[in-house]
């Protein structure tokens with residue numbers, strides 16, 4: 001448990017941007033794969049808000065800080081580093097010279113730790129090509145402080161530039177524009193330099209880096225896909241609709257300001273489906289289904305170009321502002337890209353997952369509120385789909401109250417335009433909505449208090465178009481009522497008639513049912529071709545169904561899969577299911593213990609709690 005930080009703006013940060021605020025970050029770092037560290041300098045430009053401020057407080061985690069000095073004069077600055085508070089890291093207090101001007105630059109010489117919570121260093125054998133090492137970052141929510149000393153709060157947004165030196169033969173990419181004219185190594189050089197510029201102010205959690213044997217393919221006028229060469233062509237196929245999605249997003253949200261929209265497909269230990277790093281979305285290889293059926297992850301990350309990256313939650317208590325809006329825009333993109341039935345189908349599917357999550361967490365659990373209190377809670381411990389799905393339901397409700405998309409979408413564009421480059425809280429959004437729709441009487445009936453601050457189910461569930469749901473409900477009923485002795489109640493045509501999304505939904509429905517007999521599951525697996533299924537959303541649900549029905553064959557299959565796949569969305573529920581069954585519990589713990597050093601920190605940390613190995 002961490003006490004609320006000193007910051008009045010953010011319980012997860014030590015920093016005091018109300019006193020003195022970062023205005024620019026310049027990183028000059030060397031990537032050392034032997035030692036698994038970055039080392040070098042960061043120049044932090046700062047601006048006093050209070051002229052009497054005596055110290056600059058920065059967040060850090062496991063950083064080895066060598067020296068801090070004023071850049072212009074070279075004067076050394078005294079600093080102290082507090083003892084760390086668990087996952088929150090240490091407070092770095094830098095003494096400011098009494099005559100420091102209002103704006104100045106400090107240089108910090110430092111190196112990261114091999115255990116940096118925001119970085120994963122992979123040995124060559126852990127990569128697709130097996131020849132070269134790889135490192136990637138995941139800084140949301142508060143792991144940027146393990147890469148650089150900074151004000152690690154989304155309240156603070158800065159531009160950044162970086163010069164990264166990497167071993168010859170490897171390529172560095174960042175959440176910025178690469179200045180390729182300056183990013184040259186030269187034959188025979190041991191190291192090559194990559195230069196990056198991010199000219200739009202972003203919070204520290206959106207700084208991102210990956211270095212590996214990367215190749216790229218153009219997939220549109222402003223997009224490339226990057227990955228190791230073993231997967232780059234599959235990735236280019238899967239994401240071929242990116243430009244189309246970007247154009248639809250611009251119709252809904254306004255101009256795309258980030259210049260490039262590239263994608264990086266990471267190794268399978270990447271812990272999330274996607275991460276909206278500006279200019280370069282990071283994406284898990286588990287979305288490479290081979291049939292573009294999981295491209296909604298890209299619609300989601302594209303949406304973040306406005307929701308989260310332009311208009312940002314001021315701290316992670318207001319995370320729903322990032323994710324609820326993103327889910328809304330994601331589904332609007334799907335609606336226009338495909339059809340409105342699918343938009344509603346996905347929203348309905350999300351509602352089922354929300355119900356399961358609220359049931360699991362408990363209806364009175366404060367973490368099921370839209371706005372949460374993170375005073376004593378680490379953001380990683382608060383993370384769930386609640387801000388995503390409950391947030392999206394709230395926005396759909398707010399949209400309906402004011403007369404539907406025709407009125408709400410122009411409002412959304414105005415909202416993005418008004419608050420672009422800023423970080424805001426829920427109150428700012430509420431005031432903006434209420435003043436924009438002051439002429440609509442119906443808004444008086446909105447129960448903001450319950451929607452925002454009450455735990456449990458949302459006060460109102462919209463009516464969804466059920467065209468795609470009906471067949472899933474019918475299939476699920478047929479399966480559940482089937483005795484397993486008579487012939488399986490599905491024809492080959494039935495199987496072919498289902499869209500991938502419907503099969504996923506059908507499996508989700510079966511998860512919510514009582515355990516099924518293994519004989520039924522075997523026949524279902526054959527009929528629907530689930531044994532060697534490539535689609536990770538299907539595989540994950542099928543493994544869950546197998547485990548909850550105590551099908552022993554599925555224990556080994558699950559553990560084998562999870563040795564490589566670190567996506568939290570799959571790994572956590574599957575590990576929990578293994579833990580819940582006494583037959584698989586010890587095997588799950590043994591497998592976790594053996595593999596945890598190969599997992600990204602956020603997964604190892606949350607799994608240790610799921611497996612009751614830590615508090």
Ligand SMILES: CC/C=C\C/C=C\C[C@@H](O)/C=C/C=C/C=C\[C@@H](O)CCCC(=O)O
Pocket residue numbers: 140141271272273274275316317319320372379380381382383384387567568569602
């Ligand atoms: C109320 C919750 C408060 C704070 C949570 C914020 C961050 C938590 C941290 O664990 C990082 C989350 C990063 C998420 C990135 C991408 C997601 O959208 C992926 C969703 C799951 C998936 O598809 O794999």
Ligand SMILES: [Zn+2]
Pocket residue numbers: 300304322323326
């Ligand atoms: Zn998101």
